[in-house]
Amino acid sequence: MYNFEKIISKLHNSINLTQDEACYVSQQMFKGELKENNIIEVLSLLNSKEIYPDELIGFARAMREISTKVEIDEKVIDCCGTGGDGSGTFNISTCAAFIAAACDIKVAKHGNKAITSKSGSADLLHDAGAKIDLNPAQVSECIKQVNFGFMFAPMHHQAMKNVAESRKKIAPNKTIFNMLGPITNPAQAKLQLIGVYDQKSMNLIADALVELGTERALILNSRDGMDEASIYTETDVIEIIGSKKTNYSIDPKKHNITCSNIDNIKTTDNKSSLDMVFSVINNEDSDAKEISLFNAALSVMLYKEISLDEAIKQCRDALDEYKVRDKFNQYIDFTNQV
Numbered sequence: 001m002y003n004f005e006k007i008i009s010k011l012h013n014s015i016n017l018t019q020d021e022a023c024y025v026s027q028q029m030f031k032g033e034l035k036e037n038n039i040i041e042v043l044s045l046l047n048s049k050e051i052y053p054d055e056l057i058g059f060a061r062a063m064r065e066i067s068t069k070v071e072i073d074e075k076v077i078d079c080c081g082t083g084g085d086g087s088g089t090f091n092i093s094t095c096a097a098f099i100a101a102a103c104d105i106k107v108a109k110h111g112n113k114a115i116t117s118k119s120g121s122a123d124l125l126h127d128a129g130a131k132i133d134l135n136p137a138q139v140s141e142c143i144k145q146v147n148f149g150f151m152f153a154p155m156h157h158q159a160m161k162n163v164a165e166s167r168k169k170i171a172p173n174k175t176i177f178n179m180l181g182p183i184t185n186p187a188q189a190k191l192q193l194i195g196v197y198d199q200k201s202m203n204l205i206a207d208a209l210v211e212l213g214t215e216r217a218l219i220l221n222s223r224d225g226m227d228e229a230s231i232y233t234e235t236d237v238i239e240i241i242g243s244k245k246t247n248y249s250i251d252p253k254k255h256n257i258t259c260s261n262i263d264n265i266k267t268t269d270n271k272s273s274l275d276m277v278f279s280v281i282n283n284e285d286s287d288a289k290e291i292s293l294f295n296a297a298l299s300v301m302l303y304k305e306i307s308l309d310e311a312i313k314q315c316r317d318a319l320d321e322y323k324v325r326d327k328f329n330q331y332i333d334f335t336n337q338v
Contacts (some may be wrong), residue, residue, distance in 0.1 A: 016054065077299055130331065232252075
């Protein structure tokens, strides 16, 4: 019904693909039936014409169909970013996830090694001593016992190995796969906090999440360009509840969040990123602590359906009482004992 030549011709003419066409061409990638130069061509052409919602949904459908699922019968949230914002910050979303988990919510975090950022969540957790290649049953048990589980993308999307080299050759340029990670959670999380790298991608991901059945989500892009909620300026938000989308902004100054300089959260490598995470979980006052708890609070707010100020208080209390450090160590220990 579909063939690669017709699809590539449409892309060369800047014609958007249908959902089914996008699903088909991504399936060909995942099956290893396209050569590396063909994959690079498709990804580059999608970038040059701008990605259309049906294309993102089609890719997501294909990726979800072949993923190895994590079965868990409890409410879980995923908090992650698309990466690719070029900000060079430490791994904020991973640090925030442990603060959130220490506030008695269950986090099913989906991530990978760094491709377009300085430090991926998998790099950070591995360097901290965690065993990241848990099987689905082990991840499920980890979420139940620790409130946090990490799903290492190659373990759950094994067909991604067929596009890995192509992505590396396109990097640091972003591709549709930057947006796919957050919307293809193997635990099928119905609650999501997603940071994106630009304003245009916010609506694109929002439309995809609604069609893919997400129950509640916050999609973030800060006005200083981070795929996180910023503590230095306002952050634009699209909130999804069912099929309803609401746009608003969050001003950290209205929530007693302090900061000094964005350079204080920038990093050069995995080690310096991990050092910042350790400083946060040890409750050392810093911009790293403030931005981590601010982002964690958004997850807590979404999960518990409470006010942002109440969520911030719970996150501060968890840090002050060293519950976050304990949660982090509990996770490392669990992964090495299963």
